[in-house]
Amino acid sequence: MDLLLTHFWELTITGLAIGAVYSLVALGYTLVYGVLRLINFAHSEVFMWGSFAAVWVLMAAGAGKASGLGLAGYLILGLVAAMAVSAIVALLLEFVAYRPLRKRNSPPLIALISAIGASFTLSELMGLRDKPLKWFNASGLQDYLGRPRENLPFPLQVETKRLFYVFNYHVSNIDVIVLVSAIVMMVILDQFIKRSRLGRGIRAVAQDPEAAALMGVNRDRVIRLTFLIGGLMAGAAAMMYLLKIGVTRYNAGFILGVKAFTAAVLGGIGNLRGALLGGFILGVAENYGSALFGSNWKDVVAFVLLVVILLFRPTGLLGESLGKARA
Amino acid sequence: MLLEVDELCVNYGRIEAIRNISFTVREGEVVTLIGANGAGKTTTMKTVSGLRPVRQGTVRFQGEDITSMPAHERPVLGIAQSPEGRGCFVGMTVIENLDMGAYARPDRKSPRINEDRDRVFGLFPRLAERRSQVAGTMSGGEQQMLAIGRALMANPKLLLLDEPSMGLAPKLIQQIFDIITEINEQGTTVLLVEQNAAQALKRAHRAYILETGEIVREGTGDELANDPAVKASYLGGDV
Incomplete structure (x- = not known):
């Protein structure tokens, strides 16, 4: 209890920062669920591939200790690489694992199995990334690969600077970078979905696919668009995750994906703002939980919270009936 | 024909x-x-x-x-359809629903859209009163008007x-x-x-x-x- 009280603001702010990562990944689950009624289990791997992209690009760019403008350059480079690769993986995933099933009108359960299969495949491909090197004799790339089943460290080292106080917590530059960039992206996305024509198309398909088709909305295009947006956000999340955690690995997506999915359900799956809220709540609650019960209990706290909230609000915090989902 | x-x-x-x-x-x-x-x-x-x-x-x-x-x-x-059971986008406002009706129009950015919206409001004054209301909260009759109005927005x-x-x-x-x-x-x-x-x-x-x-x-x-x-x-x- 003491730990929670003395470190309350630190726990809150670092919880919000990791919560922002959950939120950004949760967006991908909730958007795809909104238009396809499908839990895209491979979304966690979209995130993981983005994190590797960021690491590799920054290794190639020779990133190390950095500050000021150089740091900003590396951050943008890593972010762009992660977002691009995640978006490409997400689109490929849709093309290979889901679209063929949709064209054959397969039942939803089949798509779910396909999702799980795609998740394993993407994860294991990364876990076996050293194999192709042996075929091609390209051992010069060994440094980039690291040991495939182990952690790959993030090369960019951001010198921690304490910027300002929130009550008794001295907020670090990393927290600020993560939170500010995440919130900027969330606002842009929220406005895009709310105001733009394409965003309205996404909401139309989520609310009534048949009526949307009658309005001239191309459902396939909308589905691709949601995978694209989900991928971009997962890539951004990957970069922020690296800044906070400092390493990635072939199965880094798993736990994070489960957490992000939890966040989406917590907020009300299909609801965009719900996913954001759910991510932040989960991040903060985990931190409080580990202060109260010890860090080993962190995940237990997160999932007990989920169960309790769903007991009282089965549709999640902001979830209305599915038909009214905003997505 | x-x-x-x-x-x-x-x-x-x-x-x-x-x-x-x-x-x-x-x-x-x-x-x-x-x-x-x-x-x-x-x-x-x-x-x-x-x-x-x-x-x-x-x-x-x-x-x-x-x-x-x-x-x-x-x-x-x-071709525009007002489907059976209305098919209004229940999470969108009246205006947003009407705009969805014009989604596919090549001239969707021209002022003609506003004229057509005024025409719909002329036919259904009720919709004009409720223009910023979310469709899901409206009565069946109002949703029916909205569904027809939305189809008309496709001109x-x-x-x-x-x-x-x-x-x-x-x-x-x-x-x-x-x-x-x-x-x-x-x-x-x-x-x-x-x-x-x-x-x-x-x-x-x-x-x-x-x-x-x-x-x-x-x-x-x-x-x-x-x-x-x-x-x-x-x-x-x-x-």
């Missing part, structure tokens, strides 16, 4: 929902398909708008064969109305049919599917009667309304 449906067959799995039906809609007409529940009216409608795949036969719009054209490409040609050549009077109070039914007549007089061709045969026949230039997936009668609205057999089966003996 605006719409020609020729020897159309549509299945749901193995069940034949409609068999060999043929009908036409000419420019400027109100044509109605009437029939009991399960006669295939809605299936026919969905086939014209592209939501149901066709097993056999053709659908031609302005002479062009659109039988296998996907639904989302048809609004651009000038269609052919307006498909599927059961616009379903579930509405008698006074409102009268009002909806008055508006359908008004829309037609403003120059839009209407294909109307109805269970309320009395009103539909009164308003329609021509009518077809569907029974278990087949067209069993056709004629002008007046002819059918005064036909003893039709009266007995569909009009409950008086019009």
Whole structure:
């Protein structure tokens, strides 16, 4: 209890920062669920591939200790690489694992199995990334690969600077970078979905696919668009995750994906703002939980919270009936 | 000829929902398909708008064969549908729903959209009052108006109305049919599917009667309304 009280603001702010990562990944689950009624289990791997992209690009760019403008350059480079690769993986995933099933009108359960299969495949491909090197004799790339089943460290080292106080917590530059960039992206996305024509198309398909088709909305295009947006956000999340955690690995997506999915359900799956809220709540609650019960209990706290909230609000915090989902 | 449906067959799995039906809609007409529940009216409608795949036969719009054209490409040609059960986007406001109606229009950014919206508000003053209300919170009648208004926002050549009077109070039914007549007089061709045969026949230039997936009668609205057999089966003996 003491730990929670003395470190309350630190726990809150670092919880919000990791919560922002959950939120950004949760967006991908909730958007795809909104238009396809499908839990895209491979979304966690979209995130993981983005994190590797960021690491590799920054290794190639020779990133190390950095500050000021150089740091900003590396951050943008890593972010762009992660977002691009995640978006490409997400689109490929849709093309290979889901679209063929949709064209054959397969039942939803089949798509779910396909999702799980795609998740394993993407994860294991990364876990076996050293194999192709042996075929091609390209051992010069060994440094980039690291040991495939182990952690790959993030090369960019951001010198921690304490910027300002929130009550008794001295907020670090990393927290600020993560939170500010995440919130900027969330606002842009929220406005895009709310105001733009394409965003309205996404909401139309989520609310009534048949009526949307009658309005001239191309459902396939909308589905691709949601995978694209989900991928971009997962890539951004990957970069922020690296800044906070400092390493990635072939199965880094798993736990994070489960957490992000939890966040989406917590907020009300299909609801965009719900996913954001759910991510932040989960991040903060985990931190409080580990202060109260010890860090080993962190995940237990997160999932007990989920169960309790769903007991009282089965549709999640902001979830209305599915038909009214905003997505 | 605006719409020609020729020897159309549509299945749901193995069940034949409609068999060999043929009908036409000419420019400027109100044509109605009437029939009991399960006669295939809605299936026919969905086939014209592209939501149901066709097993056999053709659908031609302005002479062009659109039988296998996907639904989302048809609004651009000038086909708009107000679906059975309204199909309003319940999480969107009235204005957003109306804008969705104009989603596929090439001139969606021109001021004509505002004129068309004003026209819809002129037909349905109720929608103007509720312009920023979320559709899901509106009454059935209001949602019906919204569904018709939304279809009009596509500025269609052919307006498909599927059961616009379903579930509405008698006074409102009268009002909806008055508006359908008004829309037609403003120059839009209407294909109307109805269970309320009395009103539909009164308003329609021509009518077809569907029974278990087949067209069993056709004629002008007046002819059918005064036909003893039709009266007995569909009009409950008086019009």
